[in-house]
Each structure stands twice: as structure tokens, then as C-alpha cells.
Amino acid sequence: xxxxxxxxxxxxxxxxxxxxxxxxxxxxxRGMHATGISFLPKWSTGIETIKEPLPAxxxxxxxxxxxxxxxxxxxxxxxxxxxxxRYSTSDLEFNQxxxxxxxxxxxxxxxxxxLPENWKEIYGYDCMTKNDSELVLHSNDPLQExxxxxxxxxxxxxxxKLRFYRNGKRPIYLSSIPNGCIITSxxxxxxRANVGGTPVEVLMNHYITMDRHLTMLIERVDVADxxxxxxxxxH
Numbered sequence: 486x487x488x489x490x491x492x493x494x495x496x497x498x499x500x501x502x503x504x505x506x507x508x509x510x511x512x513x514x515r516g517m518h519a520t521g522i523s524f525l526p527k528w529s530t531g532i533e534t535i536k537e538p539l540p541a542x543x544x545x546x547x548x549x550x551x552x553x554x555x556x557x558x559x560x561x562x563x564x565x566x567x568x569x570x571r572y573s574t575s576d577l578e579f580n581q582x583x584x585x586x587x588x589x590x591x592x593x594x595x596x597x598x599x600l601p602e603n604w605k606e607i608y609g610y611d612c613m614t615k616n617d618s619e620l621v622l623h624s625n626d627p628l629q630e631x632x633x634x635x636x637x638x639x640x641x642x643x644x645x646k647l648r649f650y651r652n653g654k655r656p657i658y659l660s661s662i663p664n665g666c667i668i669t670s671x672x673x674x675x676x677r678a679n680v681g682g683t684p685v686e687v688l689m690n691h692y693i694t695m696d697r698h699l700t701m702l703i704e705r706v707d708v709a710d711x712x713x714x715x716x717x718x719x720h
Contacts, residue, residue, distance in 0.1 A: 488515030491668030
């Protein structure tokens with residue numbers, strides 16, 4: 486069990502930064518071995534990532550003060566962030582987020598029971614870590630490719646988008662607020678953190694993409710077909 490976090494906040498205030506800290510504090514219950522974040526700061530041309538073998542409260546005290554969070558705001562004045570609170574079942578060498586070309590992901594669940602030295606032969610991916618969440622990072626369609634396993638995932642993209650999804654074996658909740666959205670592993674986390682919106686469970690086996698205009702693209706995934714519907718968010 487791990488905690489995943491996602492946020493798009495338009496022109497965030499100090500009150501928003503305090504809320505982000507509360508979300509991390511409340512997510513700590515799902516994993517205290519390590520904490521990490523990825524974000525899109527204005528001073529960088531790509532995704533930046535910080536991760537340490539610390540519980541969320543210590544990570545927050547070290548990395549998520551108002552000045553830190555203000556430095557994480559993108560060049561359009563908005564905050565795009567994902568986070569992970571890890572409960573480790575192995576070692577702490579390969580913590581999350583997992584970072585690839587143009588995107589970073591946080592994952593809760595189990596993708597394979599196969600040994601890492603066999604992943605290339607079985608799945609076809611050259612993995613740099615022994616964390617099976619990296620298989621999600623490389624897959625173009627993880628909901629189909631790993632449908633028999635468990636996943637709740639939030640992805641951050643260079644072009645200021647979040648994509649999030651789950652199958653029936655792990656939860657994810659979306660809270661819509663006036664200036665953005667917050668993603669948490671459970672409704673209870675959002676409620677205890679006083680996020681402000683009503684947490685709604687993300688549809689099972691749907692890819693949901695949220696852009697900087699808070700427009701959602703919802704893509705239903707099934708075995709035989711894939712259908713996409715574009716919806717305007719009612720923020």
C-alpha cells in the first residue's frame with residue numbers, strides 16, 4: 486500500500502500551499518518509508534524530481550515550505566505536481582516518482598511477481614531499476630497490458646498535463662476545487678486534509694487527462710475497443 490498524490494493549482498496561494506502540505510501529511514498513513522515529488526518549475530525546461538527515504542512529515546518540513554512550493558510553480562503561474570508516499574516491500578534504492586522522457590509517474594500497486602532480470606524477456610522493456618512501477622512508465626497502455634495486476638497511477642507530463650487512472654484493485658479519488666484539482670489515494674485523505682472539494686472515485690479502467698485549462702479528456706479502456714470523449718470540466 487502506497488499513497489499517490491496529484492495537483493493542478495491555478496495561481497496558487499499560501500492557503501493552497503498549506504493544503505498541499507496537509508495532503509502529504511494525511512497520505513503518510515499509506516507509506517512512511519520514502520516520499521517523493523515531481524513538478525514543472527519555471528526555472529527548468531523539464532520535469533524536476535525530489536525523492537528521499539523520509540516519511541511525509543519530515544519530507545514536508547524539508548522540501549515543501551511556502552518558498553519551496555513557490556519555486557515549483559511553472560512559467561504560466563500554475564502548480565503542476567505529483568507525489569508519492571511509499572510503503573516498501575523490498576529496499577529503498579528505487580523510490581518514486583519514476584521519471585522517463587517527457588513524463589514522470591507515481592504508482593500504487595503490484596505489476597509483476599517476476600524477477601527483474603526476466604522483465605526484458607517477458608515484457609520487452611529495458612528497465613533501469615528493480616521497481617516494477619517502471620514497467621508502467623514504459624508501457625503505452627498499462628491498463629490493458631497489465632490488466633490482471635493492480636494499479637492506481639498519476640502521471641505528470643512536460644506539456645502541463647496530468648493523467649490518472651486505476652483498475653479495480655487500487656483506489657484513486659479526484660477532488661475538484663475552484664482553482665484546480667487534487668488527486669488522492671482515498672476520499673478520507675482528501676477529507677482529512679480539508680481539500681475543499683468533494684472527492685469522487687475515479688472511474689475504473691479509464692484514462693483521465695487534465696490539462697492546464699482544467700479540461701478533461703476521458704478515455705474508456707476495454708479489451709476490444711477504446712473510445713474517447715472530451716469533456717469540459719465544470720470548475
